[in-house]
Amino acid sequence: NAGVTQTPKFRILKIGQSMTLQCAQDMNHNYMYWYRQDPGMGLKLIYYSVGAGITDKGEVPNGYNVSRSTTEDFPLRLELAAPSQTSVYFCASSRMNTEAFFGQGTRLTVV
Amino acid sequence: AQSVTQLGSHVSVSEGALVLLRCNYSSSVPPYLFWYVQYPNQGLQLLLKYTTGATLVKGINGFEAEFKKSETSFHLTKPSAHMSDAAEYFCAVSVYSGGSNYKLTFGKGTLLTVNP
Numbered sequence: 001n002a003g004v005t006q007t008p009k010f011r012i013l014k015i016g017q018s019m020t021l022q023c024a025q026d027m028n029h030n031y032m033y034w035y036r037q038d039p040g041m042g043l044k045l046i047y048y049s050v051g052a053g054i055t056d057k058g059e060v061p062n063g064y065n066v067s068r069s070t071t072e073d074f075p076l077r078l079e080l081a082a083p084s085q086t087s088v089y090f091c092a093s094s095r096m097n098t099e100a101f102f103g104q105g106t107r108l109t110v111v
Numbered sequence: 112a113q114s115v116t117q118l119g120s121h122v123s124v125s126e127g128a129l130v131l132l133r134c135n136y137s138s139s140v141p142p143y144l145f146w147y148v149q150y151p152n153q154g155l156q157l158l159l160k161y162t163t164g165a166t167l168v169k170g171i172n173g174f175e176a177e178f179k180k181s182e183t184s185f186h187l188t189k190p191s192a193h194m195s196d197a198a199e200y201f202c203a204v205s206v207y208s209g210g211s212n213y214k215l216t217f218g219k220g221t222l223l224t225v226n227p
Contacts, residue, residue: 004154033215040120042201042219043155050212058214090154097205097213098162099145102154 002026006091006103013081013110021076021106023091029101031094032074034058034066036087037105043090049074050096081110115204117218125226130174130189132221134202137183143205144185146176149220150198158200161185172196197225 007022025032030051035043035058045058049068063085065077074093078085088107092100118133136142143162147155159170166178172195176187185202202218 031213035217040219042117043217045214045216048214056212092155092215094215097143097207099157099160100155100203100215102147102156104154105152 004091004093004101004103006089006106008106009104010107011109013078013108015081015083015110017081018077018079019081021078021089021091021108023074023076023103024072025074025091025093025101026072027093027101028071029093029095030071031096031100032068033092033094033100034064034074034076035090035092036060037090038087046076046089078108083110086110115202115216115218117200117202117221119221120219121222121224123224123226124192126194127191130187130192130196130223132187132200132202132223134176134185134187134218135183136185136202136204138204138206141180144176144178145203145205145215146170146174146185146187147201147203147217148172148198149201155201158187192223192225194225194227197223199223 004025033048034046044060047066049055091103094100116135145160146158161178169175199220201220205215208214
């Protein structure tokens with residue numbers, strides 16, 4: 001049972017570099033989410049998707065982009081990385097209006 | 112717009128004592144409510160959920176929560192804390208946001224410390 005798989009687990013980026021955080025789920029969930037977690041701030045929604053080809057902004061979308069070409073995959077793209085994007089990123093998936101299942105997270109440091 | 116407020120960013124209890132973690136929500140429509148637990152360096156794991164029906168819901172590891180509409184609360188309790196309960200706990204609300212969309216919003220979390 002793979003569930004939600006995120007890669008990589010850790011990454012160090014230099015300011016101005018770009019990267020893609022990968023997320024895949026094998027539960028045939030229509031909803032997928034990207035959150036960032038900063039100490040004492042809980043989880044903030046970056047982007048979410050209600051199905052293939054449909055994405056929408058969350059609370060903190062600036063500096064990020066997403067795409068959803070398949071039901072299974074929901075990559076998060078960081079363009080021009082900034083120190084403020086140092087965080088732990090979580091991908092999650094769910095059926096409509098049910099509990100979300102989370103990946104193990106990607107710890108990103110921008111230096 | 113819906114929001115979730117967790118009262119107390121850090122709660123400390125003794126082993127065997129009652130655990131009470133507070134969560135209040137604001138929503139103009141009946142919400143679905145969730146409690147998640149996060150152990151260090153791990154993702155979030157569902158503890159329990161309220162959708163409809165019985166307002167007292169039981170979850171894993173002996174936790175339970177009661178949905179009180181009049182108080183817009185969904186507090187998490189456990190009668191007797193165990194050392195293994197030490198973790199961060201998040202309350203979350205899912206509310207219909209138009210079309211076929213639902214948004215899952217989290218509180219800022221409460222770190223539970225259990226003292227021997």
